[in-house]
Amino acid sequence: MKRDLSAHPTAILGAGPVGLAAAAHLAARGLPFLVFESGARIAEHFESTRHVALFSPWRYNIDKAARALLTAEGWLEPELDKLPTCGEVIDEYLRPLSQLPAIAPFVRLEHRVVHVARAGFDKLKTAGREHAPFLIRVTTADGTRDVLASAVIDATGTWSTPNPLGANGLPAEGEREHAAHFAYGMPDVLGTQRARYAGKRVLVAGAGHSAIGTLIALTKLAEEAQGTEVHWALRGHNFERILGGGSNDGLPARGALGARVKNLRDTGRLHVHADFKISAVRSGAHGFTIEGMKNESARYAVHDIEEVIVATGARPDFSLASELRVKLDPWIESTEALAPLIDPNVHSCGTVRPHGHRELAHPEKGYYALGAKSYGRATNFLMATGFEQARSVVAAIAGDMAAADDVQLELPETGVCSTQWSEDSSACCTKAAKVEPAPKSSCCGGPPVKRADACCVKDEVAKDSGASGCGCGPAKTRETGEKASTL
Numbered sequence: 001m002k003r004d005l006s007a008h009p010t011a012i013l014g015a016g017p018v019g020l021a022a023a024a025h026l027a028a029r030g031l032p033f034l035v036f037e038s039g040a041r042i043a044e045h046f047e048s049t050r051h052v053a054l055f056s057p058w059r060y061n062i063d064k065a066a067r068a069l070l071t072a073e074g075w076l077e078p079e080l081d082k083l084p085t086c087g088e089v090i091d092e093y094l095r096p097l098s099q100l101p102a103i104a105p106f107v108r109l110e111h112r113v114v115h116v117a118r119a120g121f122d123k124l125k126t127a128g129r130e131h132a133p134f135l136i137r138v139t140t141a142d143g144t145r146d147v148l149a150s151a152v153i154d155a156t157g158t159w160s161t162p163n164p165l166g167a168n169g170l171p172a173e174g175e176r177e178h179a180a181h182f183a184y185g186m187p188d189v190l191g192t193q194r195a196r197y198a199g200k201r202v203l204v205a206g207a208g209h210s211a212i213g214t215l216i217a218l219t220k221l222a223e224e225a226q227g228t229e230v231h232w233a234l235r236g237h238n239f240e241r242i243l244g245g246g247s248n249d250g251l252p253a254r255g256a257l258g259a260r261v262k263n264l265r266d267t268g269r270l271h272v273h274a275d276f277k278i279s280a281v282r283s284g285a286h287g288f289t290i291e292g293m294k295n296e297s298a299r300y301a302v303h304d305i306e307e308v309i310v311a312t313g314a315r316p317d318f319s320l321a322s323e324l325r326v327k328l329d330p331w332i333e334s335t336e337a338l339a340p341l342i343d344p345n346v347h348s349c350g351t352v353r354p355h356g357h358r359e360l361a362h363p364e365k366g367y368y369a370l371g372a373k374s375y376g377r378a379t380n381f382l383m384a385t386g387f388e389q390a391r392s393v394v395a396a397i398a399g400d401m402a403a404a405d406d407v408q409l410e411l412p413e414t415g416v417c418s419t420q421w422s423e424d425s426s427a428c429c430t431k432a433a434k435v436e437p438a439p440k441s442s443c444c445g446g447p448p449v450k451r452a453d454a455c456c457v458k459d460e461v462a463k464d465s466g467a468s469g470c471g472c473g474p475a476k477t478r479e480t481g482e483k484a485s486t487l
């Protein structure tokens with residue numbers, strides 16, 4: 001017998017920007033929901049980087065359904081072109097959103113979700129499975145309890161599970177033993193953590209925006225606190241890609257980050273250790289030594305380091321869904337449909353073609369991982385992507401498939417679209433460069449396409465006409481990260 005799943009709320013795991021956006025969409029549709037947040041406050045991950053200035057201005061950081069609910073309650077929108085800090089996003093947008101009468105009664109703080117299963121069905125059992133409600137197991141100060149849900153939106157992000165220092169994806173030898181001198185992500189080196197880093201020899205590992213932001217802050221600290229020395233360890237050497245698109249970046253603040261760190265490198269204020277694959281951390285007479293291989297072959301070491309900041313990205317933790325039928329791309333750890341669109345081995349545009357409930361669906365009907373978690377280990381996730389994911393998935397949960405399939409997303413590009421390698425920086429791909437100037441956001445972004453193997457409209461048109469594509473899709477293969485033959 002079919003059970004009435006509408007008797008149960010949709011469970012939203014995580015009250016970050018995307019979890020709360022999903023709550024707004026469910027509230028707008030009058031559907032029941034519960035938000036489970038492990039922290040004592042909403043947006044606990046953003047709280048941990050309260051000091052960080054975002055590179056996306058307000059216009060990209062506010063969900064449409066959330067805006068409508070807030071405005072109806074007299075909320076005044078921030079200035080859309082201003083760049084907020086993570087703290088301002090909480091204070092001026094997320095907290096007011098979480099306090100709305102349509103949302104506040106359904107938010108459960110200090111409720112950590114530890115498992116999700118199908119009530120009465122282990123992972124193996126198939127018959128009748130999709131008619132069973134989900135069982136959400138939460139731990140609270142009062143113990144553990146189970147809550148039933150009709151659908152699950154997992155927006156728990158990735159910040160709780162940062163990548164380690166070791167180049168092979170495992171903790172470097174000695175990393176755990178020296179944990180007291182290791183920080184992960186973006187510690188507030190100019191604020192609350194100032195005393196820890198002032199006057200020290202600090203090594204920052206990583207090549208993304210978090211690493212760059214921390215390097216900029218540390219060099220400022222070095223100007224103020226004598227003896228502060230800043231070392232930058234990178235696994236790669238492609239500075240063009242690492243430093244970003246500069247003035248070509250659709251988000252000027254993101255482009256400026258790269259330009260600032262380039263200047264610091266060129267003026268000798270950073271000790272750069274490129275092509276350095278770290279494998280071990282050993283105690284020394286003054287601090288410790290970071291060891292590894294340089295240029296694949298030569299042993300290399302940086303001595304007398306006193307503090308390490310690991311900014312090598314993060315990875316999703318799907319252990320809470322281990323009793324669900326979750327299917328992930330083998331290395332991105334996103335859904336299989338999303339992986340080719342965001343794989344950093346072949347993409348660096350910072351944009352993604354519009355995608356929604358179909359690309360985010362797992363074999364476990366009704367379970368969706370959204371937000372930063374949807375990208376798995378891939379970088380370049382923007383809140384705006386998560387808002388559109390939430391809109392589409394909530395529409396699918398509501399059974400409004402026309403709205404669910406009508407995905408729209410236009411994101412600012414980084415200005416370093418690695419899928420192209422064309423001479424013409426305005427073109428989305430080599431062919432576009434030869435034929436005509438590419439329209440803005442034409443590589444991977446732009447209007448939705450129907451073909452799963454097409455990354456933009458131009459690519460789809462080319463593939464529909466029997467060609468191998470417009471050039472932006474197959475320029476590099478996911479398996480090798482090398483250029484593919486287009487013959």
Ligand SMILES: Cc1cc2nc3c(=O)[nH]c(=O)nc-3n(C[C@H](O)[C@H](O)[C@H](O)COP(=O)(O)OP(=O)(O)OC[C@H]3O[C@@H](n4cnc5c(N)ncnc54)[C@H](O)[C@@H]3O)c2cc1C
Nearest residue numbers: 014016017018038044054055056113156157371372382383
């Ligand atoms: C340094 C840095 C700068 C960034 N700058 C930008 C920017 O400028 N613009 C932009 O759009 N994006 C930016 N991002 C990306 C940004 O992280 C995401 O856009 C945003 O945080 C994603 O929101 P989310 O809701 O998916 O996940 P998160 O913000 O990570 O929220 C996840 C929530 O889930 C909770 N949670 C975790 N585990 C559990 C559990 N088991 N049970 C219950 N709750 C749980 C957490 O406490 C947290 O509140 C930046 C990221 C970093 C690291």
